[in-house]
Amino acid sequence: MGLHTTQKERYRIRNEIENTVKEENINRRKFHEISKFSYENILRKFYYTFFEYDRNIRYSEPEKIDLSYAWLNFRKSLDKSDTTRLRYNDTDIDSMKSLVPDYSDNKKCYGIVADGWVYEGEISEILTSFSEIYFITDFYIVSKKFDWVVVNCEDGECIWRVSL
Numbered sequence: 287m288g289l290h291t292t293q294k295e296r297y298r299i300r301n302e303i304e305n306t307v308k309e310e311n312i313n314r315r316k317f318h319e320i321s322k323f324s325y326e327n328i329l330r331k332f333y334y335t336f337f338e339y340d341r342n343i344r345y346s347e348p349e350k351i352d353l354s355y356a357w358l359n360f361r362k363s364l365d366k367s368d369t370t371r372l373r374y375n376d377t378d379i380d381s382m383k384s385l386v387p388d389y390s391d392n393k394k395c396y397g398i399v400a401d402g403w404v405y406e407g408e409i410s411e412i413l414t415s416f417s418e419i420y421f422i423t424d425f426y427i428v429s430k431k432f433d434w435v436v437v438n439c440e441d442g443e444c445i446w447r448v449s450l
Contacts, residue, residue: 306418317407353400367447377417385447400424
């Protein structure tokens with residue numbers, strides 16, 4: 287959960303995503319929240335693959351993965367695309383699609399909201415669902431192989447891709 291997000295706001299985001307799925311008639315096979323039993327594994331793999339972290343913490347008590355402002359801590363060794371600027375609280379779906387390597391309409395990825403919700407589905411459905419939510423701060427479209435991530439950073443009003 288983000289540093290500045292209350293539990294109520296966090297669930298509001300999830301509920302709004304669910305409402306968007308219903309309103310837009312999004313097929314659940316093309317976009318769905320993943321099982322709560324898979325959350326921790328996906329979030330940890332995402333975090334430890336792409337972000338700088340205190341390696342001593344990794345081997346002690348498991349820490350809670352906090353993705354608020356995580357985009358500030360991508361590993362410096364990763365390849366970063368050019369940054370595309372956005373207007374405040376705008377999601378440029380076509381630009382985000384252009385950042386996805388080998389984009390196709392039915393390519394499946396993970397959609398991770400900075401507040402900790404994890405979804406799986408086709409990129410176009412992830413983007414449709416997330417872009418409709420006014421108060422999502424940041425979100426990530428992550429390859430199922432964890433070899434690239436497209437970042438939508440609301441605070442920085444920009445998008446970019448990071449690759450291994």
